[in-house]
Amino acid sequence: MFSLKNKVALITGASRGIGEEIAKLYAKAGAHVIVSSRRQEGVDAVADKIKARGGNATGIACHIGDQGAIEGLIETIKKDFGQLDILVNNAAANPYFGHILDTPVSAMKKTIEVNIEGYFLMSQLAGQMMRDNGGGCIINTASINGVTPGPMQGIYSITKAAIISMTKAFAKECAPQNIRVNAVLPGLTDTKFASALTSNEFMLKQIMPLIPMNRVADPSETAGAFLFLASDAASYITGINIPVDGGLLI
Numbered sequence: 001m002f003s004l005k006n007k008v009a010l011i012t013g014a015s016r017g018i019g020e021e022i023a024k025l026y027a028k029a030g031a032h033v034i035v036s037s038r039r040q041e042g043v044d045a046v047a048d049k050i051k052a053r054g055g056n057a058t059g060i061a062c063h064i065g066d067q068g069a070i071e072g073l074i075e076t077i078k079k080d081f082g083q084l085d086i087l088v089n090n091a092a093a094n095p096y097f098g099h100i101l102d103t104p105v106s107a108m109k110k111t112i113e114v115n116i117e118g119y120f121l122m123s124q125l126a127g128q129m130m131r132d133n134g135g136g137c138i139i140n141t142a143s144i145n146g147v148t149p150g151p152m153q154g155i156y157s158i159t160k161a162a163i164i165s166m167t168k169a170f171a172k173e174c175a176p177q178n179i180r181v182n183a184v185l186p187g188l189t190d191t192k193f194a195s196a197l198t199s200n201e202f203m204l205k206q207i208m209p210l211i212p213m214n215r216v217a218d219p220s221e222t223a224g225a226f227l228f229l230a231s232d233a234a235s236y237i238t239g240i241n242i243p244v245d246g247g248l249l250i
Helices: 017-028 040-052 067-081 105-132 154-177 201-210 220-230
Strands: 008-011 032-035 056-059 086-089 136-141 179-186 241-244
Touching: 008 017, 008 067, 017 032, 017 040, 017 056, 017 086, 017 220, 032 040, 032 067, 040 056, 067 105, 086 105, 086 220, 105 136, 105 154, 105 179, 136 154, 136 220, 154 179, 179 220, 220 241
Parallel strands: 008 032, 008 086, 032 056, 086 136, 136 179, 179 241
Antiparallel strands: none
């Protein structure tokens, strides 16, 4: 039921953290994983780890804030694989940590460029390929910040709320094409991306009392939700947002 055998899966932002754990788990479940992130050396390192464990993986660099790079990635997948069954939009930008009133315009634009425009275009082009091949599934990495804005993370939280809405819009319109679209909402997770929070003792003291499980998640603990949504176990599920947050949103 959780097998991804004979599936081709693209995971963006997969050179570390949650994306790397998703890639490893998908490969273990039988998928050929396309590991993608901005730097080739990073994706090659993860692909090599997967292959050393007996899995199938290919590293292809792509900056999802760059329309041309996205288009090139999808064309490469068409040429080299002829199919794309699973897309995980996991790459993200959060260049500014501070008061929303002081957010630089450059940081706002970069966050929107990657977290909204990149997710939309990647979903659109991958979805077109899935439609032509009879269906597939798209999973977006949103965040609990898209439900309850995180302190000093205003523009990031706004874009994550947009991803939640985007997930529902794509799910509703793509269901007739046999394309399921869902999202996972990670809570506080021990990644380099979240280090502005996890390494800040003052912030942790504010956040930890809000988490019933009273701890930060390991990235591997989030990957299981992505496997479930990509598998046949979720064959009648579309348009949902699954929090993996230790109970914070309760």
